[in-house]
Amino acid sequence: MVKKSIKAAALPDSPGVYIFQDANGDIIYVGKAASLRKRVGSYFSGREAENPRLAQLRERIAEVDFIVTSGEVEALILEANLIKRHHPDYNIEFRDDKSYPYMVICTEDTYPRVMFARGKRRKGVVYYGPFAHAGAVRETIDTLRKVFPFRACRGREPGKSTGSPCLDYHIKICSGPCIGAVSPEEYADIIAGVREFMEGRHDVILAELEQRMRGEAGRQEYELAARTRDRIIALGRLLERQQAHTIKEGDQDVFAVYAGDLDACVTVFYIRGGKILGKQDLFTTLPQGRSNEEVMAAFLPQFYSQATYFPREVILSHDPGDDERDLLEHLLRAKAGRKVRVIVPQRGKKRSLVGKVGENARLSLEVHLAKQASDLGWISRATNGVYEALGLKNLPYRIECYDISNLGSEDAVGSMVVYEAGVPARKDYRRFRIRGVQGQNDAAMMEEVLERRLEKLTRTASRANEETGGVKGARLDSFHKKPDLILIDGGQAQLAAALKALQRRDFWDIDVAALAKRMEEVYLPGAKGTVSLPRDSEALHLLQRIRDEAHRYALDYHRQQRSLRTRRSALDDIPGVGPKRKKSLLGHYGSISRLAEAPLEELEALGFLDRRTARNVYRRFHGMDGESHDE
Numbered sequence: 001m002v003k004k005s006i007k008a009a010a011l012p013d014s015p016g017v018y019i020f021q022d023a024n025g026d027i028i029y030v031g032k033a034a035s036l037r038k039r040v041g042s043y044f045s046g047r048e049a050e051n052p053r054l055a056q057l058r059e060r061i062a063e064v065d066f067i068v069t070s071g072e073v074e075a076l077i078l079e080a081n082l083i084k085r086h087h088p089d090y091n092i093e094f095r096d097d098k099s100y101p102y103m104v105i106c107t108e109d110t111y112p113r114v115m116f117a118r119g120k121r122r123k124g125v126v127y128y129g130p131f132a133h134a135g136a137v138r139e140t141i142d143t144l145r146k147v148f149p150f151r152a153c154r155g156r157e158p159g160k161s162t163g164s165p166c167l168d169y170h171i172k173i174c175s176g177p178c179i180g181a182v183s184p185e186e187y188a189d190i191i192a193g194v195r196e197f198m199e200g201r202h203d204v205i206l207a208e209l210e211q212r213m214r215g216e217a218g219r220q221e222y223e224l225a226a227r228t229r230d231r232i233i234a235l236g237r238l239l240e241r242q243q244a245h246t247i248k249e250g251d252q253d254v255f256a257v258y259a260g261d262l263d264a265c266v267t268v269f270y271i272r273g274g275k276i277l278g279k280q281d282l283f284t285t286l287p288q289g290r291s292n293e294e295v296m297a298a299f300l301p302q303f304y305s306q307a308t309y310f311p312r313e314v315i316l317s318h319d320p321g322d323d324e325r326d327l328l329e330h331l332l333r334a335k336a337g338r339k340v341r342v343i344v345p346q347r348g349k350k351r352s353l354v355g356k357v358g359e360n361a362r363l364s365l366e367v368h369l370a371k372q373a374s375d376l377g378w379i380s381r382a383t384n385g386v387y388e389a390l391g392l393k394n395l396p397y398r399i400e401c402y403d404i405s406n407l408g409s410e411d412a413v414g415s416m417v418v419y420e421a422g423v424p425a426r427k428d429y430r431r432f433r434i435r436g437v438q439g440q441n442d443a444a445m446m447e448e449v450l451e452r453r454l455e456k457l458t459r460t461a462s463r464a465n466e467e468t469g470g471v472k473g474a475r476l477d478s479f480h481k482k483p484d485l486i487l488i489d490g491g492q493a494q495l496a497a498a499l500k501a502l503q504r505r506d507f508w509d510i511d512v513a514a515l516a517k518r519m520e521e522v523y524l525p526g527a528k529g530t531v532s533l534p535r536d537s538e539a540l541h542l543l544q545r546i547r548d549e550a551h552r553y554a555l556d557y558h559r560q561q562r563s564l565r566t567r568r569s570a571l572d573d574i575p576g577v578g579p580k581r582k583k584s585l586l587g588h589y590g591s592i593s594r595l596a597e598a599p600l601e602e603l604e605a606l607g608f609l610d611r612r613t614a615r616n617v618y619r620r621f622h623g624m625d626g627e628s629h630d631e
Helices: 004-010 036-042 052-060 072-086 134-147 184-198 202-218 222-249 292-305 322-336 348-373 376-390 442-468 492-504 538-571 579-589 592-596 600-604 611-620
Strands: 016-021 027-033 063-068 102-106 114-117 125-128 251-259 263-272 275-285 313-316 341-343 398-405 413-420 430-433 485-489 511-516 521-523
Touching (some): 004 348, 016 072, 027 036, 027 072, 036 063, 063 348, 102 134, 184 202, 202 222, 251 292, 251 348, 263 348, 275 292, 275 348, 313 348, 322 341, 376 538, 398 538, 430 442, 442 492, 485 492, 492 511, 511 538, 579 592, 600 611
Parallel strands (some): 251 313, 313 341, 398 485, 485 511
Antiparallel strands (some): 016 027, 016 063, 102 114, 102 125, 251 263, 413 430
C-alpha cells in the first residue's frame, strides 16, 4: 500500500482534481478540491476513521495523481468529464444523455456492425469519437452508409426473421449480407473503407470514388456515375462538418516540459471535443547539458510511435526546432493519413493552455521526487552512496545544508535546511539575516552563518546535557541536534569559510562538503580536485535536492526582506503618514511603483489623506523631501 500521508503532504496547495488509482492502475475515485494537499490529506485523518466506505477506499489506494486547474469551477467541470470517461467505482455517477457519444465498429462479428454507442468500452470494438452530441454520430453513420453500404441490423447476425432483405438493400444503402449478396471478404473491404475514412485517409477514398465515377461515365453507366457523384458530395459535406467541429471544439494533444537539474517531466493533456479527457506524466533522468527543447525533440517521436490516435493539432511548450517539427509532422501525417499541425504558441489562449500544462508538469515532478524520496529503499541507497562516494566519517542521517542569497549590497540572508533520513525536516529550517559583512562577500557571509549556528549548538548542547541528565537519545530541540554532514552550496571558497567556523568551535567530528551548481562537483576538505558523482546516481540526486531546497529557502527570504525594506524606506518619515495610512496607500495602489506614478490630483482625492499629506507623499516620489506648507 502507498504511503498516503507522505503523498498527501507532497501535493500542491492548489485547486484541481485528485485521482485515486488501485494497484492495477485503474481509477477508483475522482474528486475536486480547492486545495489538493488539504483535501487528500483529509482522507487519512482521524476524524474520517469511522466511515467504513472511506476505510475500504483507503485500503485500495495505491497511487494518487492530480491535475491542477485555474480555479474550483474548472475543477468541477474536469471532475465531471473524468467521472464520465472512467466510471470510477467509488464515485456517484449520474448517467444522462450528455455522456460521450461514439461511433463504434464491432470487429469480432462476421459481418461487423457500425453503431452509435455510449458507456464503458468493450473488447473487440473500435471506437471513433467522442462526438459533440448524439446527432453528430447518427448523421455521420447515415452519410457513411451512402458510400459504404454496411448493414444497420442490431443483432450479431444480419437479416430479419422473415429471411427477406429489408428496404435498405433495395435503396442501395446495404450490401445484403442477410441474403448472401456479399461475401464476408467483400463486406470486410466495405468496413475497411469506413475505418480508413474515419482514421483520416480521406484523400485515398475520394480519389478512388472519383476514378470509379469517371470509369462509369466512360462506360456510359450514367445512373451509377450519378450515384457515385452523390457519394463524393456526401463525403465532402461530412468532411466539412468534421473540420468545423474540430476547429470549434478542439481536438489536441498539449505537451509541456519541466526540467530540474537532473530530472525532467513531460506532461500531456488529451483534449477531445474541447474537453480535457485525461493527463499523463512521463519522467526521465536528464543527460548533462540537455535543454527543454532537446527533451521535447527526443520525447515526441517515442510517444507517437506507440500511439493509436492522432489529433489534428499538437501543441508544445518548447520548440524542438524547425527540422524536428517538420519530421514530426511528416511522421504524424504518415500515421494519421492526414495533416497534423505541430505548433508552439507564443500568445493567446493556446499559450495560456500550454502554461497550465507546464504548471502541472512542474508540480508532478515535485510530487514524483517527493515520492522517490519517501521510498525507504531509495533513501537507503542514496544515503549509503553519499557516505561511500565522499568517504565520510559518519553515515549522513542528519544533513544540514547552507546557502547565501546576496543579490545586491543590501538584504543579504542565509538559509539552513535539514534533511533527516533523506526527508526534509521543515520544522528545523532556519533563516539568518547577515549582520557583520558588508558588500557581496559570500564566503565571509557563509562563515558568519556557520559561526552563529555552531555557537548556538555549543551553548545549547551543554544545557541539553544538563536538562536530560546525559541520557542518550533524549528528545532535543532542533538546534541541540548535531548534524552528521554539513553541505555548503558553493565551491572552494565557501568550503574554506565553513571549515574556519567548524575549527573555531572545535567540531572536528562533523563531516563537511560543498556542492558547486555549475558542474555538480563536490569539494571536500583536504582533497585534491573535486569528486564528480554520476549524473544518474541516487547519491547526487539526494545532494542536489537538498542543495536546491536550501537555495529556494534563502531566495524566498531575500525577496521577503527586500520587499519589506522597499516598503519601509519609501513611506517612512513622510509627515502625516503613519502605519494606518501606509497600509491604506499600499492597499489602494498595490505597489510602491504604482503609488510613485500617481498624480497629485489623484492623491488629493483619496478619502484617507488630507491635502497637506497628499502633497507630502507626492513630493517624496518626485525628489522633494520635507513637510509642505500651505500657500
